[in-house]
Amino acid sequence: MxxxxxxxxxxxxxxxxxxxxxxxxxxxxxxxxxxxxxxxxxxxxxxxxxxxxxxxxxxxxxxxxxxxxxxxxxxxxxxxxxxxxxxxxxxxxxxxxxxxxxxxxxxxxxxxxxxxxxxxxxxxxxxxxxxxxxxxxFNTQMLTQRGCSCCVSSWRRIDDTSMPPRAKVFSNYHNSRFATIEAKQGGYDWPIFLNDRGKVTEGPGACIAMVREGKLITPNITSGVLESITRATLMQLAQDVLQLPIEEREIDRTELYVCDELFFMGTGWEILPITTIDGLVVGDGKMGSVATKLDQAYHDIVRGNNPQYLHWLTPVYK
Ligand SMILES: Cc1ncc(COP(=O)(O)O)c(C=O)c1O
Missing domain, CATH: 3.30.470.10 (Aminotransferase class 4, branched-chain amino acid transferase, N-terminal domain)
Incomplete structure (x- = not known):
């Protein structure tokens, strides 16, 4: 579907x-x-x-x-x-x-x-x-349980020397559009971009993280990604809630093939598990335990049910 x-x-x-x-x-x-x-x-x-x-x-x-x-x-x-x-x-x-x-x-x-x-x-x-x-x-947690299938795109991510992905500019999404059309034509849900050095960057509208050997690993902010607020949030929650070590570093394409969990992180997609990558099943093909715990913590916080993180929320009605 x-x-x-x-x-x-x-x-x-x-x-x-x-x-x-x-x-x-x-x-x-x-x-x-x-x-x-x-x-x-x-x-x-x-x-x-x-x-x-x-x-x-x-x-x-x-x-x-x-x-x-x-x-x-x-x-x-x-x-x-x-x-x-x-x-x-x-x-x-x-x-x-x-x-x-x-x-x-x-x-x-x-x-x-x-x-x-x-x-x-x-x-x-x-x-x-x-x-x-x-x-x-806008719907919430709609895609979480379903997860999504991804491919590594043949389109390269725009980079800081031409169209800086750090700026959230509408025209940057032309690059996202090319890759998304290609992914869908290939029968996948979404693409993942590599940068000009051949390292993993992000998806068309969200950052990505993987879990490997008990660590949460995500491409660093100079790899060709938007400086995602959800990424920063989940990196903090991974440490505060799961006591998980964090690594911000370059990621090779083939690391995606051997990781235990892989997921998108973004305001719209929230925590979206990637269940297959280039046709290979990630973990057991379901949302992993780290993504599940982060998802629970995130949704408690955003809805104002965790007093420890109320400083992240602005109430509309006084
Ligand atoms: C290209 C891209 N990367 C990453 C993100 C995630 O950023 P944020 O978590 O601030 O929403 C977005 C938007 O959601 C995006 O469009």
Whole structure:
């Protein structure tokens, strides 16, 4: 069975979207068609998740400040002019979620794009931007039990000397798209990229980690990956909760073939077990014990059920 979308209601949209300082009706958030090209090329974004706790009637945004910090860093790397600081973007996100009265798990996407119609071939450094925050209902733990099949892609990961993967730029996902199409044509769910040195990097929309000889091992942040917040979270939980040693280092393709567990880590996919790699079964073909424990710890935390990690959560309703 192919992987289904994580968006719970693809045809439903919230009442409001936040644009340039205010909540406006979702239907009226338009741009001129001439603006689309440049708006898309350098546009940077974030992917954040908020989890609803029905017992507490509270919506918790996970690591909101860290996501906004990365957003500002992405805009700096691609030299776009931002009119908002991190605190203003945090406040804007909360204002939007409150206005939409969100009481479900949602994905939140802050993004900015060059303002107006650019006639130059290349939008100059520091070009002013428009800022938007939108959100939509998003499933949780939907793919966890199923896991996924992966192949190593023939497409190389973009790298810091051409299209830096450290910046969360929409156009980087063109690389993800090529590899995902190839993987699906081959009958796999998702690809895993190697970098120009032939070392393992990440998936099209998530980082990866493997368990080998009792250690949690993940490619280091200079291997050609997004500096993932879920990766940082799970590395900390592996130490705090499982007392597991961590290694950030280069990973060879064939290490994936002999590891005990392999999984994706990302805001959208959360902890997604990889059950086969290039047709070889990983471990016993099911979600492994490390991934299972990390998944339990993660979901307790994001929903506000672990007082030790409340500092990672921003409650929407006071
Ligand atoms: C290419 C890529 N790598 C890694 C990640 C994981 O990052 P994070 O854990 O901050 O969501 C994402 C997004 O989720 C991504 O798009």
């Amino acid at each position: 192919p992987i289904t979308s994580l968006v719970s209601n693809p045809d439903q949209y919230p009442e409001y979207i936040w644009r340039n300082g205010e909540n406006i009706p979702w239907q009226s958030a338009m741009v001129h068609v001439n603006a689309v090209g440049h708006a898309s090329v350098s546009s940077v974004f974030e992917g954040i998740k908020a989890y609803y706790n029905s017992e507490q009637d509270q919506l918790y945004v996970f690591r909101l400040e860290e996501h906004m910090k990365r957003f500002i860093e992405s805009a700096r790397i691609v030299r776009l002019g931002l009119s908002y600081d991190s605190q203003e973007l945090v406040a804007a996100t909360l204002m939007l979620l409150k206005a939409n009265q969100e009481r479900q798990d949602v994905y939140i996407r802050p993004w900015c794009f060059v303002e107006g119609i650019v006639r130059e071939q290349i939008a100059p450094s520091g070009t002013k931007t428009e800022m938007v925050i939108d959100s939509w209902s």
